Amino acid sequence: MAEHPLPHAAGESLPPTERQREVLDAALALLVDAGETLTMGAVAQRASCSKETLYKWFGGRDGLLTATVQWQAAKVRAAPLPRKGLDRETLAASLQSFARDWLTVLTGETSVALNRLAVGQAGSEKRDLGAIVLENGPFAMRRRLSVALEAGRAAGLLAFDAVDTAYESFFGLVVRDIQIRLLLGEHLTLSAADIDADAARATAQFFVLYGTAAPGRSP
Structure with missing residues (x-):
């Protein structure tokens, strides 16, 4: 019987879906292009999605920033x-x-x-x-x-x-x-x-x- 792999380190979140990855990539691109002017509206426009969807997925700007950095670090x-x-x-x-x-x-x-x-x-x-x-x-x-x-x-x-x-x-x-x-x-x-x-x-x-x-x- 194959061995089970070791668990991920504590504090690691579940991986994003394919659509969420597209949004996070858009947010990363905006951080590079626009720096601290990153807003939920700008990300929604770049990723072609609604702000309501962003709030549903990430809860707000800090949640989006956190998920974006986690995606890069992942x-x-x-x-x-x-x-x-x-x-x-x-x-x-x-x-x-x-x-x-x-x-x-x-x-x-x-x-x-x-x-x-x-x-x-x-x-x-x-x-x-x-x-x-x-x-x-x-x-x-x-x-x-x-x-x-x-x-x-x-x-x-x-x-x-x-x-x-x-x-x-x-x-x-x-x-x-x-x-x-x-x-x-x-x-x-x-x-x-x-x-x-x-x-x-x-x-x-x-x-x-x-x-x-x-x-x-x-x-």
Whole structure:
């Protein structure tokens, strides 16, 4: 009998429908184009739907912003891992896939624009987007990846005292200074091959730091 995959991290919402994804993509496009002037009416017009539908689905502007950021962040996921029989190759492939998706999303035009807008609102009265991005971006990544890291530790493939510390190490190895350089306006372009190589390097370095000497056995 096939093993059931590990559950998603706590706090993850159900995926949107195809029509809702179209609306969320329209909202993302507006955030890039119009920044903080995003309104329910503008999204309804761009997505060719009614404001009533938006309110029914998302409850209001904050709900729409939250769903939009969650949809962008949902593009980064670790592959499901088995509860039993997890080996180093499978875990490494999952972490490398996560790193590849992470870099692809972070270096995309949409994420750069969204993060710039959120940073620009930090410390002002318009803190809603910053809080939404923080909770559903970096914090969601931490929750999502922690599931895979804990699975690796339970299988005796990784050794660490605190999962948060392991996550921060992986983040540093994957993202390095790329995000801050993009936010500050550097015209940095990473090809798919570059991203694949960076993801493989970061995963290999992570196993040097946290991998056990005898894969599959408890340290």
